[in-house]
Amino acid sequence: MELRSVGKTYGRGGGAVAALRDLSLAFERGTFTAVMGPSGAGKSTFLHCAAGLERPSTGTVRLGGTDLAALDEAQLTMLRRERVGFVFQAYNLLGSLTVAENIALPLMLAGRAVEPGRLAETARRVGLADRMRHRPAQLSGGQQQRVAIARALITRPEVIFADEPTGALDSRTGRQVLALLREIVDREGNTVVMVTHDPIAASSAQRVVFLADGALAEAMDAPTAERVAARMARLDGARFDGTRLDGEG
Known part of the structure:
Protein backbone atom coordinates (compact mmCIF):
# COMPACT_ATOMS: atom_id res chain seq x y z
CA MET A 1 0.00 0.00 0.00
CA GLU A 2 1.07 3.58 -0.55
CA LEU A 3 0.35 7.10 0.72
CA ARG A 4 1.19 9.92 -1.68
CA SER A 5 1.43 13.52 -0.45
CA VAL A 6 -1.25 12.88 2.17
CA GLY A 7 -2.39 15.79 4.29
CA LYS A 8 -5.10 15.87 6.94
CA THR A 9 -6.44 19.08 8.44
CA TYR A 10 -9.05 19.32 11.19
CA GLY A 11 -11.13 22.48 11.52
CA ARG A 12 -11.18 25.58 9.37
CA GLY A 13 -9.76 29.06 9.28
CA GLY A 14 -7.68 30.23 12.19
CA GLY A 15 -8.58 27.15 14.21
CA ALA A 16 -7.40 24.65 11.60
CA VAL A 17 -4.90 22.04 12.79
CA ALA A 18 -2.73 20.13 10.32
CA ALA A 19 -2.35 16.57 11.66
CA LEU A 20 -0.54 15.25 8.54
CA ARG A 21 1.59 17.28 6.13
CA ASP A 22 2.54 16.03 2.65
CA LEU A 23 3.20 12.50 3.92
CA SER A 24 4.40 9.93 1.38
CA LEU A 25 5.09 6.35 2.47
CA ALA A 26 5.03 2.94 0.81
CA PHE A 27 4.65 -0.45 2.49
CA GLU A 28 5.69 -3.41 0.39
CA ARG A 29 3.93 -6.75 0.66
CA GLY A 30 5.52 -9.08 3.20
CA THR A 31 7.09 -6.36 5.35
CA PHE A 32 6.76 -5.35 9.03
CA THR A 33 6.94 -1.60 9.65
CA ALA A 34 6.67 0.24 12.97
CA VAL A 35 5.45 3.84 13.05
CA MET A 36 6.68 6.04 15.89
CA GLY A 37 6.82 9.69 16.89
CA PRO A 38 6.28 12.06 19.80
CA SER A 44 -3.17 7.93 14.94
CA THR A 45 -4.25 10.14 12.06
CA PHE A 46 -1.82 8.31 9.78
CA LEU A 47 -3.32 4.97 10.79
CA HIS A 48 -6.90 6.20 10.32
CA CYS A 49 -6.17 7.58 6.84
CA ALA A 50 -4.07 4.60 5.73
CA ALA A 51 -6.73 2.13 6.86
CA GLY A 52 -9.62 3.97 5.26
CA LEU A 53 -11.18 4.98 8.58
CA GLU A 54 -10.84 8.67 7.67
CA ARG A 55 -10.43 10.45 4.36
CA PRO A 56 -7.32 12.63 3.91
CA SER A 57 -7.77 16.30 3.10
CA THR A 58 -5.20 16.09 0.30
CA GLY A 59 -3.20 13.38 -1.44
CA THR A 60 -4.06 9.76 -2.15
CA VAL A 61 -4.05 6.43 -0.35
CA ARG A 62 -3.81 3.30 -2.50
CA LEU A 63 -4.28 -0.29 -1.41
CA GLY A 64 -3.11 -2.53 -4.21
CA GLY A 65 -4.66 -1.01 -7.32
CA THR A 66 -7.47 0.71 -5.41
CA ASP A 67 -7.57 4.45 -4.76
CA LEU A 68 -9.48 4.78 -1.49
CA ALA A 69 -10.68 8.26 -2.43
CA ALA A 70 -12.68 6.74 -5.29
CA LEU A 71 -14.76 4.60 -2.93
CA ASP A 72 -18.02 5.58 -1.26
CA GLU A 73 -18.65 4.76 2.40
CA ALA A 74 -20.23 1.37 1.69
CA GLN A 75 -17.31 0.39 -0.52
CA LEU A 76 -14.82 1.57 2.11
CA THR A 77 -16.58 -0.55 4.72
CA MET A 78 -16.30 -3.62 2.50
CA LEU A 79 -12.64 -2.89 1.80
CA ARG A 80 -11.88 -2.70 5.53
CA ARG A 81 -13.73 -5.95 6.17
CA GLU A 82 -12.17 -7.93 3.34
CA ARG A 83 -8.75 -6.44 2.60
CA VAL A 84 -7.59 -4.86 5.87
CA GLY A 85 -7.01 -6.42 9.30
CA PHE A 86 -6.97 -4.54 12.61
CA VAL A 87 -5.33 -5.35 15.95
CA PHE A 88 -5.92 -2.91 18.82
CA GLN A 89 -4.48 -2.49 22.31
CA ALA A 90 -7.89 -3.22 23.87
CA TYR A 91 -8.45 -6.49 21.92
CA ASN A 92 -12.10 -5.52 21.13
CA LEU A 93 -13.40 -9.08 21.52
CA LEU A 94 -17.06 -9.86 22.13
CA GLY A 95 -17.40 -11.53 25.51
CA SER A 96 -20.53 -13.44 24.56
CA LEU A 97 -18.79 -15.20 21.66
CA THR A 98 -16.36 -18.09 21.73
CA VAL A 99 -12.81 -17.82 20.42
CA ALA A 100 -13.92 -19.47 17.17
CA GLU A 101 -16.84 -17.04 16.77
CA ASN A 102 -14.66 -14.00 17.52
CA ILE A 103 -12.12 -15.10 14.93
CA ALA A 104 -14.82 -15.70 12.32
CA LEU A 105 -16.66 -12.42 13.03
CA PRO A 106 -15.28 -10.44 10.04
CA LEU A 107 -16.43 -13.17 7.65
CA MET A 108 -19.84 -13.32 9.29
CA LEU A 109 -20.26 -9.53 9.08
CA ALA A 110 -19.34 -9.65 5.40
CA GLY A 111 -21.92 -12.40 4.79
CA ARG A 112 -19.23 -14.87 3.77
CA ALA A 113 -19.13 -18.56 4.58
CA VAL A 114 -16.85 -19.65 7.40
CA GLU A 115 -14.82 -22.60 6.18
CA PRO A 116 -13.99 -24.89 9.14
CA GLY A 117 -10.59 -25.77 7.70
CA ARG A 118 -9.64 -22.14 7.25
CA LEU A 119 -10.82 -21.28 10.75
CA ALA A 120 -8.84 -24.15 12.26
CA GLU A 121 -5.69 -23.24 10.32
CA THR A 122 -5.88 -19.60 11.39
CA ALA A 123 -6.29 -20.61 15.03
CA ARG A 124 -3.34 -22.98 14.71
CA ARG A 125 -1.14 -20.22 13.31
CA VAL A 126 -1.63 -18.15 16.46
CA GLY A 127 -1.45 -21.06 18.91
CA LEU A 128 -5.14 -21.23 19.83
CA ALA A 129 -6.19 -24.58 18.36
CA ASP A 130 -7.09 -25.89 21.83
CA ARG A 131 -9.01 -22.78 22.92
CA MET A 132 -11.72 -22.56 20.26
CA ARG A 133 -14.65 -23.15 22.64
CA HIS A 134 -13.38 -20.77 25.32
CA ARG A 135 -14.73 -17.27 25.82
CA PRO A 136 -12.52 -14.18 26.23
CA ALA A 137 -12.98 -14.06 30.01
CA GLN A 138 -11.38 -17.51 30.22
CA LEU A 139 -8.22 -16.37 28.45
CA SER A 140 -5.12 -14.46 29.50
CA GLY A 141 -4.39 -11.05 28.01
CA GLY A 142 -1.85 -12.54 25.64
CA GLN A 143 -4.30 -15.19 24.49
CA GLN A 144 -6.96 -12.54 23.90
CA GLN A 145 -4.55 -10.57 21.74
CA ARG A 146 -3.81 -13.76 19.79
CA VAL A 147 -7.55 -14.07 19.14
CA ALA A 148 -7.51 -10.49 17.86
CA ILE A 149 -4.59 -11.30 15.56
CA ALA A 150 -6.37 -14.42 14.27
CA ARG A 151 -9.49 -12.31 13.64
CA ALA A 152 -7.33 -9.90 11.62
CA LEU A 153 -5.87 -12.80 9.61
CA ILE A 154 -9.06 -14.71 8.83
CA THR A 155 -9.98 -12.62 5.75
CA ARG A 156 -6.43 -12.98 4.35
CA PRO A 157 -6.02 -9.19 4.28
CA GLU A 158 -3.50 -7.31 2.17
CA VAL A 159 -2.31 -5.36 5.22
CA ILE A 160 -2.75 -5.62 8.99
CA PHE A 161 -2.72 -2.44 11.08
CA ALA A 162 -1.71 -2.93 14.72
CA ASP A 163 -2.29 -0.01 17.10
CA GLU A 164 -0.19 -0.40 20.28
CA PRO A 165 -0.81 -4.18 20.25
CA THR A 166 1.36 -4.81 23.33
CA GLY A 167 0.32 -1.74 25.33
CA ALA A 168 -1.91 -3.70 27.74
CA LEU A 169 0.44 -6.69 28.13
CA ASP A 170 3.32 -7.47 30.45
CA SER A 171 6.78 -7.50 28.88
CA ARG A 172 7.04 -11.30 28.49
CA THR A 173 3.60 -11.64 26.89
CA GLY A 174 4.26 -8.58 24.76
CA ARG A 175 7.40 -10.20 23.36
CA GLN A 176 5.41 -13.30 22.46
CA VAL A 177 2.81 -11.23 20.59
CA LEU A 178 5.53 -9.31 18.74
CA ALA A 179 7.25 -12.56 17.81
CA LEU A 180 3.93 -13.80 16.41
CA LEU A 181 3.48 -10.66 14.31
CA ARG A 182 7.02 -11.00 12.97
CA GLU A 183 6.41 -14.69 12.23
CA ILE A 184 3.31 -14.07 10.15
CA VAL A 185 5.37 -11.60 8.11
CA ASP A 186 8.48 -13.77 7.70
CA ARG A 187 6.75 -17.12 7.20
CA GLU A 188 3.39 -16.22 5.72
CA GLY A 189 4.18 -13.05 3.76
CA ASN A 190 1.63 -10.84 5.52
CA THR A 191 2.13 -7.07 5.63
CA VAL A 192 2.02 -5.50 9.10
CA VAL A 193 2.06 -1.79 9.97
CA MET A 194 2.31 -1.20 13.73
CA VAL A 195 1.90 2.09 15.57
CA THR A 196 3.78 2.00 18.87
CA HIS A 197 5.51 4.22 21.43
CA ASP A 198 7.75 1.39 22.68
CA PRO A 199 11.32 1.17 21.26
CA ILE A 200 11.52 -2.50 22.21
CA ALA A 201 8.32 -3.25 20.29
CA ALA A 202 9.55 -1.22 17.33
CA SER A 203 12.80 -3.20 17.22
CA SER A 204 10.76 -6.28 16.27
CA ALA A 205 9.96 -4.65 12.93
CA GLN A 206 12.11 -4.63 9.81
CA ARG A 207 11.79 -0.87 9.46
CA VAL A 208 10.77 2.03 11.69
CA VAL A 209 9.17 5.16 10.26
CA PHE A 210 9.41 8.24 12.48
CA LEU A 211 6.82 11.01 12.23
CA ALA A 212 7.16 14.52 13.64
CA ASP A 213 4.62 17.32 13.33
CA GLY A 214 2.62 15.24 10.87
CA ALA A 215 5.52 14.74 8.46
CA LEU A 216 8.11 12.07 7.79
CA ALA A 217 11.23 12.67 9.89
CA GLU A 218 13.23 9.54 9.13
CA ALA A 219 13.04 5.85 8.22
CA MET A 220 15.34 3.35 9.95
CA ASP A 221 16.09 -0.12 8.61
CA ALA A 222 17.16 -3.06 10.83
CA PRO A 223 16.26 -1.17 14.01
CA THR A 224 17.51 -1.95 17.50
CA ALA A 225 15.80 -0.79 20.68
CA GLU A 226 18.81 1.39 21.52
CA ARG A 227 18.88 3.15 18.15
CA VAL A 228 15.12 3.68 18.19
CA ALA A 229 15.20 5.09 21.75
CA ALA A 230 18.03 7.45 20.82
CA ARG A 231 16.14 8.70 17.77
CA MET A 232 12.96 9.22 19.78
CA ALA A 233 14.96 11.22 22.37
CA ARG A 234 16.17 13.50 19.58
CA LEU A 235 12.64 13.95 18.27
CA ASP A 236 11.32 14.73 21.72
CA GLY A 237 14.15 17.21 22.28
CA ALA A 238 13.49 18.92 18.97
CA ARG A 239 9.81 19.13 19.83
CA PHE A 240 10.48 20.99 23.05
CA ASP A 241 13.33 23.29 21.95
CA GLY A 242 12.08 24.06 18.44
CA THR A 243 15.06 22.50 16.64
CA ARG A 244 14.47 21.89 12.94
CA LEU A 245 14.26 18.22 12.02
CA ASP A 246 14.90 18.72 8.31
CA GLY A 247 18.06 17.04 7.12
CA GLU A 248 18.74 15.14 10.35
CA GLY A 249 20.29 11.73 9.92
Missing part, protein backbone atom coordinates in the same frame (compact mmCIF):
# COMPACT_ATOMS: atom_id res chain seq x y z
CA SER A 39 2.81 12.77 21.13
CA GLY A 40 0.92 14.78 18.51
CA ALA A 41 3.17 13.60 15.67
CA GLY A 42 0.20 12.30 13.68
CA LYS A 43 0.52 8.55 14.29
Whole structure:
Protein backbone atom coordinates (compact mmCIF):
# COMPACT_ATOMS: atom_id res chain seq x y z
CA MET A 1 0.00 0.00 0.00
CA GLU A 2 1.07 3.58 -0.55
CA LEU A 3 0.35 7.10 0.72
CA ARG A 4 1.19 9.92 -1.68
CA SER A 5 1.43 13.52 -0.45
CA VAL A 6 -1.25 12.88 2.17
CA GLY A 7 -2.39 15.79 4.29
CA LYS A 8 -5.10 15.87 6.94
CA THR A 9 -6.44 19.08 8.44
CA TYR A 10 -9.05 19.32 11.19
CA GLY A 11 -11.13 22.48 11.52
CA ARG A 12 -11.18 25.58 9.37
CA GLY A 13 -9.76 29.06 9.28
CA GLY A 14 -7.68 30.23 12.19
CA GLY A 15 -8.58 27.15 14.21
CA ALA A 16 -7.40 24.65 11.60
CA VAL A 17 -4.90 22.04 12.79
CA ALA A 18 -2.73 20.13 10.32
CA ALA A 19 -2.35 16.57 11.66
CA LEU A 20 -0.54 15.25 8.54
CA ARG A 21 1.59 17.28 6.13
CA ASP A 22 2.54 16.03 2.65
CA LEU A 23 3.20 12.50 3.92
CA SER A 24 4.40 9.93 1.38
CA LEU A 25 5.09 6.35 2.47
CA ALA A 26 5.03 2.94 0.81
CA PHE A 27 4.65 -0.45 2.49
CA GLU A 28 5.69 -3.41 0.39
CA ARG A 29 3.93 -6.75 0.66
CA GLY A 30 5.52 -9.08 3.20
CA THR A 31 7.09 -6.36 5.35
CA PHE A 32 6.76 -5.35 9.03
CA THR A 33 6.94 -1.60 9.65
CA ALA A 34 6.67 0.24 12.97
CA VAL A 35 5.45 3.84 13.05
CA MET A 36 6.68 6.04 15.89
CA GLY A 37 6.82 9.69 16.89
CA PRO A 38 6.28 12.06 19.80
CA SER A 39 2.81 12.77 21.13
CA GLY A 40 0.92 14.78 18.51
CA ALA A 41 3.17 13.60 15.67
CA GLY A 42 0.20 12.30 13.68
CA LYS A 43 0.52 8.55 14.29
CA SER A 44 -3.17 7.93 14.94
CA THR A 45 -4.25 10.14 12.06
CA PHE A 46 -1.82 8.31 9.78
CA LEU A 47 -3.32 4.97 10.79
CA HIS A 48 -6.90 6.20 10.32
CA CYS A 49 -6.17 7.58 6.84
CA ALA A 50 -4.07 4.60 5.73
CA ALA A 51 -6.73 2.13 6.86
CA GLY A 52 -9.62 3.97 5.26
CA LEU A 53 -11.18 4.98 8.58
CA GLU A 54 -10.84 8.67 7.67
CA ARG A 55 -10.43 10.45 4.36
CA PRO A 56 -7.32 12.63 3.91
CA SER A 57 -7.77 16.30 3.10
CA THR A 58 -5.20 16.09 0.30
CA GLY A 59 -3.20 13.38 -1.44
CA THR A 60 -4.06 9.76 -2.15
CA VAL A 61 -4.05 6.43 -0.35
CA ARG A 62 -3.81 3.30 -2.50
CA LEU A 63 -4.28 -0.29 -1.41
CA GLY A 64 -3.11 -2.53 -4.21
CA GLY A 65 -4.66 -1.01 -7.32
CA THR A 66 -7.47 0.71 -5.41
CA ASP A 67 -7.57 4.45 -4.76
CA LEU A 68 -9.48 4.78 -1.49
CA ALA A 69 -10.68 8.26 -2.43
CA ALA A 70 -12.68 6.74 -5.29
CA LEU A 71 -14.76 4.60 -2.93
CA ASP A 72 -18.02 5.58 -1.26
CA GLU A 73 -18.65 4.76 2.40
CA ALA A 74 -20.23 1.37 1.69
CA GLN A 75 -17.31 0.39 -0.52
CA LEU A 76 -14.82 1.57 2.11
CA THR A 77 -16.58 -0.55 4.72
CA MET A 78 -16.30 -3.62 2.50
CA LEU A 79 -12.64 -2.89 1.80
CA ARG A 80 -11.88 -2.70 5.53
CA ARG A 81 -13.73 -5.95 6.17
CA GLU A 82 -12.17 -7.93 3.34
CA ARG A 83 -8.75 -6.44 2.60
CA VAL A 84 -7.59 -4.86 5.87
CA GLY A 85 -7.01 -6.42 9.30
CA PHE A 86 -6.97 -4.54 12.61
CA VAL A 87 -5.33 -5.35 15.95
CA PHE A 88 -5.92 -2.91 18.82
CA GLN A 89 -4.48 -2.49 22.31
CA ALA A 90 -7.89 -3.22 23.87
CA TYR A 91 -8.45 -6.49 21.92
CA ASN A 92 -12.10 -5.52 21.13
CA LEU A 93 -13.40 -9.08 21.52
CA LEU A 94 -17.06 -9.86 22.13
CA GLY A 95 -17.40 -11.53 25.51
CA SER A 96 -20.53 -13.44 24.56
CA LEU A 97 -18.79 -15.20 21.66
CA THR A 98 -16.36 -18.09 21.73
CA VAL A 99 -12.81 -17.82 20.42
CA ALA A 100 -13.92 -19.47 17.17
CA GLU A 101 -16.84 -17.04 16.77
CA ASN A 102 -14.66 -14.00 17.52
CA ILE A 103 -12.12 -15.10 14.93
CA ALA A 104 -14.82 -15.70 12.32
CA LEU A 105 -16.66 -12.42 13.03
CA PRO A 106 -15.28 -10.44 10.04
CA LEU A 107 -16.43 -13.17 7.65
CA MET A 108 -19.84 -13.32 9.29
CA LEU A 109 -20.26 -9.53 9.08
CA ALA A 110 -19.34 -9.65 5.40
CA GLY A 111 -21.92 -12.40 4.79
CA ARG A 112 -19.23 -14.87 3.77
CA ALA A 113 -19.13 -18.56 4.58
CA VAL A 114 -16.85 -19.65 7.40
CA GLU A 115 -14.82 -22.60 6.18
CA PRO A 116 -13.99 -24.89 9.14
CA GLY A 117 -10.59 -25.77 7.70
CA ARG A 118 -9.64 -22.14 7.25
CA LEU A 119 -10.82 -21.28 10.75
CA ALA A 120 -8.84 -24.15 12.26
CA GLU A 121 -5.69 -23.24 10.32
CA THR A 122 -5.88 -19.60 11.39
CA ALA A 123 -6.29 -20.61 15.03
CA ARG A 124 -3.34 -22.98 14.71
CA ARG A 125 -1.14 -20.22 13.31
CA VAL A 126 -1.63 -18.15 16.46
CA GLY A 127 -1.45 -21.06 18.91
CA LEU A 128 -5.14 -21.23 19.83
CA ALA A 129 -6.19 -24.58 18.36
CA ASP A 130 -7.09 -25.89 21.83
CA ARG A 131 -9.01 -22.78 22.92
CA MET A 132 -11.72 -22.56 20.26
CA ARG A 133 -14.65 -23.15 22.64
CA HIS A 134 -13.38 -20.77 25.32
CA ARG A 135 -14.73 -17.27 25.82
CA PRO A 136 -12.52 -14.18 26.23
CA ALA A 137 -12.98 -14.06 30.01
CA GLN A 138 -11.38 -17.51 30.22
CA LEU A 139 -8.22 -16.37 28.45
CA SER A 140 -5.12 -14.46 29.50
CA GLY A 141 -4.39 -11.05 28.01
CA GLY A 142 -1.85 -12.54 25.64
CA GLN A 143 -4.30 -15.19 24.49
CA GLN A 144 -6.96 -12.54 23.90
CA GLN A 145 -4.55 -10.57 21.74
CA ARG A 146 -3.81 -13.76 19.79
CA VAL A 147 -7.55 -14.07 19.14
CA ALA A 148 -7.51 -10.49 17.86
CA ILE A 149 -4.59 -11.30 15.56
CA ALA A 150 -6.37 -14.42 14.27
CA ARG A 151 -9.49 -12.31 13.64
CA ALA A 152 -7.33 -9.90 11.62
CA LEU A 153 -5.87 -12.80 9.61
CA ILE A 154 -9.06 -14.71 8.83
CA THR A 155 -9.98 -12.62 5.75
CA ARG A 156 -6.43 -12.98 4.35
CA PRO A 157 -6.02 -9.19 4.28
CA GLU A 158 -3.50 -7.31 2.17
CA VAL A 159 -2.31 -5.36 5.22
CA ILE A 160 -2.75 -5.62 8.99
CA PHE A 161 -2.72 -2.44 11.08
CA ALA A 162 -1.71 -2.93 14.72
CA ASP A 163 -2.29 -0.01 17.10
CA GLU A 164 -0.19 -0.40 20.28
CA PRO A 165 -0.81 -4.18 20.25
CA THR A 166 1.36 -4.81 23.33
CA GLY A 167 0.32 -1.74 25.33
CA ALA A 168 -1.91 -3.70 27.74
CA LEU A 169 0.44 -6.69 28.13
CA ASP A 170 3.32 -7.47 30.45
CA SER A 171 6.78 -7.50 28.88
CA ARG A 172 7.04 -11.30 28.49
CA THR A 173 3.60 -11.64 26.89
CA GLY A 174 4.26 -8.58 24.76
CA ARG A 175 7.40 -10.20 23.36
CA GLN A 176 5.41 -13.30 22.46
CA VAL A 177 2.81 -11.23 20.59
CA LEU A 178 5.53 -9.31 18.74
CA ALA A 179 7.25 -12.56 17.81
CA LEU A 180 3.93 -13.80 16.41
CA LEU A 181 3.48 -10.66 14.31
CA ARG A 182 7.02 -11.00 12.97
CA GLU A 183 6.41 -14.69 12.23
CA ILE A 184 3.31 -14.07 10.15
CA VAL A 185 5.37 -11.60 8.11
CA ASP A 186 8.48 -13.77 7.70
CA ARG A 187 6.75 -17.12 7.20
CA GLU A 188 3.39 -16.22 5.72
CA GLY A 189 4.18 -13.05 3.76
CA ASN A 190 1.63 -10.84 5.52
CA THR A 191 2.13 -7.07 5.63
CA VAL A 192 2.02 -5.50 9.10
CA VAL A 193 2.06 -1.79 9.97
CA MET A 194 2.31 -1.20 13.73
CA VAL A 195 1.90 2.09 15.57
CA THR A 196 3.78 2.00 18.87
CA HIS A 197 5.51 4.22 21.43
CA ASP A 198 7.75 1.39 22.68
CA PRO A 199 11.32 1.17 21.26
CA ILE A 200 11.52 -2.50 22.21
CA ALA A 201 8.32 -3.25 20.29
CA ALA A 202 9.55 -1.22 17.33
CA SER A 203 12.80 -3.20 17.22
CA SER A 204 10.76 -6.28 16.27
CA ALA A 205 9.96 -4.65 12.93
CA GLN A 206 12.11 -4.63 9.81
CA ARG A 207 11.79 -0.87 9.46
CA VAL A 208 10.77 2.03 11.69
CA VAL A 209 9.17 5.16 10.26
CA PHE A 210 9.41 8.24 12.48
CA LEU A 211 6.82 11.01 12.23
CA ALA A 212 7.16 14.52 13.64
CA ASP A 213 4.62 17.32 13.33
CA GLY A 214 2.62 15.24 10.87
CA ALA A 215 5.52 14.74 8.46
CA LEU A 216 8.11 12.07 7.79
CA ALA A 217 11.23 12.67 9.89
CA GLU A 218 13.23 9.54 9.13
CA ALA A 219 13.04 5.85 8.22
CA MET A 220 15.34 3.35 9.95
CA ASP A 221 16.09 -0.12 8.61
CA ALA A 222 17.16 -3.06 10.83
CA PRO A 223 16.26 -1.17 14.01
CA THR A 224 17.51 -1.95 17.50
CA ALA A 225 15.80 -0.79 20.68
CA GLU A 226 18.81 1.39 21.52
CA ARG A 227 18.88 3.15 18.15
CA VAL A 228 15.12 3.68 18.19
CA ALA A 229 15.20 5.09 21.75
CA ALA A 230 18.03 7.45 20.82
CA ARG A 231 16.14 8.70 17.77
CA MET A 232 12.96 9.22 19.78
CA ALA A 233 14.96 11.22 22.37
CA ARG A 234 16.17 13.50 19.58
CA LEU A 235 12.64 13.95 18.27
CA ASP A 236 11.32 14.73 21.72
CA GLY A 237 14.15 17.21 22.28
CA ALA A 238 13.49 18.92 18.97
CA ARG A 239 9.81 19.13 19.83
CA PHE A 240 10.48 20.99 23.05
CA ASP A 241 13.33 23.29 21.95
CA GLY A 242 12.08 24.06 18.44
CA THR A 243 15.06 22.50 16.64
CA ARG A 244 14.47 21.89 12.94
CA LEU A 245 14.26 18.22 12.02
CA ASP A 246 14.90 18.72 8.31
CA GLY A 247 18.06 17.04 7.12
CA GLU A 248 18.74 15.14 10.35
CA GLY A 249 20.29 11.73 9.92
